[in-house]
Amino acid sequence: MPAPHLAEFVSAYVAEAEEHLVVANTHLLAIEVALRAGEANLRGVREVFRSLHTVKGLSAMVGVEPIVVLAHRMEALLRSADRSQARLPLAAVDVLLRGVQAIESRVRAFRDGRSVELAPSALLREIDAFDPEGPSSLLPTELTLDLPPELTSKLGKAELDQLRQGLSGGKTAWCVSFEPSAEKAERGVTIKHVREALERLTDIVKVVPVSLQGSVSGAGLAFAIILLSSAGKGEIVAAVDAQLSVSEVASPPTPPTDDLPPAPAYETEQEFEGQQQGFVRVNVKRLDDSVERLSALIVNRFRMSRAIAKLTGLGVDTRELLQIQSEQGRQLRDLRAAVFRVRMVPTADLLERIPLLVRGLRRTVDRLVQVQIDAGTTEVDKAVAERLFPALVHLVRNAVDHAIESPEERARRGKPLEGLLKISCAARSDTWLELLIEDDGRGIDGAAVAKKAQREVPTSEAALLDLLCAPGLTTRDTATTTSGRGMGMEIVKRTVDQLGGDLSLRTELGVGSVFILRVPLSLSIVDGFSFECAEQRFVVPVSTIDEIIEVEEAALVRSPAASDRLTVSMLKRRGQVVPLLSLAGLLGLGRSSTDRKALVVRRGAEAIAFSVDRMLGQQEVVVRPLEDDLVRVRGVAGATDLGDGKPTLVLDLAGLGSALNRRELGLPQ
Numbered sequence: 001m002p003a004p005h006l007a008e009f010v011s012a013y014v015a016e017a018e019e020h021l022v023v024a025n026t027h028l029l030a031i032e033v034a035l036r037a038g039e040a041n042l043r044g045v046r047e048v049f050r051s052l053h054t055v056k057g058l059s060a061m062v063g064v065e066p067i068v069v070l071a072h073r074m075e076a077l078l079r080s081a082d083r084s085q086a087r088l089p090l091a092a093v094d095v096l097l098r099g100v101q102a103i104e105s106r107v108r109a110f111r112d113g114r115s116v117e118l119a120p121s122a123l124l125r126e127i128d129a130f131d132p133e134g135p136s137s138l139l140p141t142e143l144t145l146d147l148p149p150e151l152t153s154k155l156g157k158a159e160l161d162q163l164r165q166g167l168s169g170g171k172t173a174w175c176v177s178f179e180p181s182a183e184k185a186e187r188g189v190t191i192k193h194v195r196e197a198l199e200r201l202t203d204i205v206k207v208v209p210v211s212l213q214g215s216v217s218g219a220g221l222a223f224a225i226i227l228l229s230s231a232g233k234g235e236i237v238a239a240v241d242a243q244l245s246v247s248e249v250a251s252p253p254t255p256p257t258d259d260l261p262p263a264p265a266y267e268t269e270q271e272f273e274g275q276q277q278g279f280v281r282v283n284v285k286r287l288d289d290s291v292e293r294l295s296a297l298i299v300n301r302f303r304m305s306r307a308i309a310k311l312t313g314l315g316v317d318t319r320e321l322l323q324i325q326s327e328q329g330r331q332l333r334d335l336r337a338a339v340f341r342v343r344m345v346p347t348a349d350l351l352e353r354i355p356l357l358v359r360g361l362r363r364t365v366d367r368l369v370q371v372q373i374d375a376g377t378t379e380v381d382k383a384v385a386e387r388l389f390p391a392l393v394h395l396v397r398n399a400v401d402h403a404i405e406s407p408e409e410r411a412r413r414g415k416p417l418e419g420l421l422k423i424s425c426a427a428r429s430d431t432w433l434e435l436l437i438e439d440d441g442r443g444i445d446g447a448a449v450a451k452k453a454q455r456e457v458p459t460s461e462a463a464l465l466d467l468l469c470a471p472g473l474t475t476r477d478t479a480t481t482t483s484g485r486g487m488g489m490e491i492v493k494r495t496v497d498q499l500g501g502d503l504s505l506r507t508e509l510g511v512g513s514v515f516i517l518r519v520p521l522s523l524s525i526v527d528g529f530s531f532e533c534a535e536q537r538f539v540v541p542v543s544t545i546d547e548i549i550e551v552e553e554a555a556l557v558r559s560p561a562a563s564d565r566l567t568v569s570m571l572k573r574r575g576q577v578v579p580l581l582s583l584a585g586l587l588g589l590g591r592s593s594t595d596r597k598a599l600v601v602r603r604g605a606e607a608i609a610f611s612v613d614r615m616l617g618q619q620e621v622v623v624r625p626l627e628d629d630l631v632r633v634r635g636v637a638g639a640t641d642l643g644d645g646k647p648t649l650v651l652d653l654a655g656l657g658s659a660l661n662r663r664e665l666g667l668p669q
Helices: 004-036 042-062 065-083 090-111 121-129 157-168 182-186 191-201 233-240 269-275 284-313 319-343 347-351 354-365 382-403 407-412 446-453 461-468 488-498 653-658
Strands: 172-178 203-211 221-229 245-250 344-346 369-374 379-381 419-428 432-439 502-508 512-520 525-533 536-541 547-550 568-573 576-582 597-603 606-612 614-622 636-641 647-651
Touching: 004 042, 004 090, 004 354, 042 065, 042 090, 042 191, 042 203, 065 090, 065 121, 065 157, 090 121, 157 172, 157 203, 157 221, 172 191, 172 233, 191 203, 191 221, 191 233, 221 233, 233 245, 284 319, 284 525, 284 614, 319 344, 319 614, 344 347, 344 382, 347 379, 347 382, 347 419, 354 369, 354 382, 379 382, 382 419, 382 432, 382 488, 382 512, 446 461, 461 502, 488 502, 488 512, 488 653, 525 597, 525 606, 568 606, 597 653, 606 653, 614 636
Parallel strands: 369 419, 536 647, 576 606
Antiparallel strands: 172 221, 172 245, 203 221, 344 379, 419 432, 432 512, 502 512, 525 536, 525 614, 547 597, 568 576, 597 606, 636 647
16 A cells, blocks of 8 residues: 555556556567567567666566566566667566566556555566576675665665665765755656656666655755765766755775776766656546536536627627637637547557467467558547447457468468558548458358358348347357457447447458458547427437438338338449338337438448438537446437537447348348
8 A cells, every 4th residue: 555645656656557567568569579580679668677677666666566676677687688688588578578467467456455465476577587697697696785775774675786886886875865845846856856867877776765754945855865976976967956954874895996887878968858748637527627627617608698689689789609619619629639639639648459369379379370550640639539449359359269260271371470450440430440450360251150150141241240249148168268259340330420420341261351340539529410200309429420411202112121110111322222210210209291201321331221210410419328228228328418508318329230131221131
């Protein structure tokens, strides 16, 4: 458990540590690819070292000793490889990846307030086995430090080893004391600023929080920063440009020898400064709060529109109010765009963990799989990304476990022994994101799937996709650790439907399959069409509508699929026959005899039209999702307030159409 006076640092520590661990994983995977190709990747080694070194320093600062031990042993191995200009053994990369995974689990435990397990001794032994300069070769010199006992007791074996190595290399150990204050914080001088400034000049061994009694600043907390540096006291003070107390802890026993290999320069001061960017970490809850306040402004704009319309009806001159309202509308649109730009995250962040997932699956199911990811420069709302990632995981699992053949089978088919999994994404207009998950596996045998499901053989890819997404369907006879429970594709379809998106499939036997996910870039506040149906008002997101058309009775043909529950007609649209459903009948609102408009949406590769009474207009709306399972209904995305204080349902017409089978729609099976 973090100490009470460190609680304010926990969230910042977790966020920064997780970022560095993602970087470490990414570069380790790149190192592995390079090694398999017979190449070295020393830059990747240095980047992993830098990330782990930072994680070690941060973890020491908040007192998570097991992470300090793990990171120290891993960076020692990486330093040895860099000093000797030698390639890491391929097996060492696997050990380092497991080390990063062990650190990640301990960071999560610390974040959740659970006890942090000790560093696994077996893993430490595996790391040390690859390090020729490991703990057994460290100088066994006695170490005398000029530190108070309460600070000396905070130094673990990893820090003491680092001090011995640094002192034997000619560096001096220093202790820098920094006491935060409100006045310093206003000038931007925080512990993070001090730590980053010192890292440019020195090697930080440990940051120890120290409780203060009766401090002048009133902070009640100071930091003792123990570091190694070849610089003098004056240079250390000047590097931070803050009020610091610097004292010497230990000096080198002898001058450094000329043949001692120098520590690698992982980055110069100029490179470090060049990497600094104007980023500020913001808690997602604060962004959600901003959206809530923006939502309230949009609802108030609807109320103002109603009030102005009422005054105009009474003969009041409202021209100035209308001008103000128009200007406010433009400002709200700009504000909405600015707020949602802040919430957007690169799709590369969404996909960065996929190679690590495939690496694990590759071992579990004994497949050779190469991953190619093209995230481009697209961005997606963080809320969409978090809901979409589990669906991607299921599709990737299916591709590796079901679609891509074993090396033996691929050899018989004349394919490369290594299968290919490609994931790419691109923005389609300003509102849609399209993701493609493509494999070069065996393709999907519709007849085999239909036999397993005891259903008719699908005659189209859309019908095959409907069958694959049926609840409980699996092509496995027994469940394994990766698949066989009949939930994967159902979860994918449900997730895409809940996001108001679209899922489609292209497949060819012996060649491979492509799953295409089309989802909105953002949620919560959307542009919507409002319309009336059976004297009730509804809203549908603009992004889900392909077209709004006039319904001409003479051009309609009644379908045999018509029933008391469902009225289906057929209309021609650009040479294509499109099912036309009465939305009033579908929603159980009775039959409307005034259906004059139709909203056309996509259902995979097919179109469906829903007839409504009349269109009311287009406006920004705030969508409140229906969270309660008791009131959640397929085809209803949420509710909104159009300024009259009454809830108006926001419909998901694509999801409503997907719930209907082809027979109900009068389409060929």
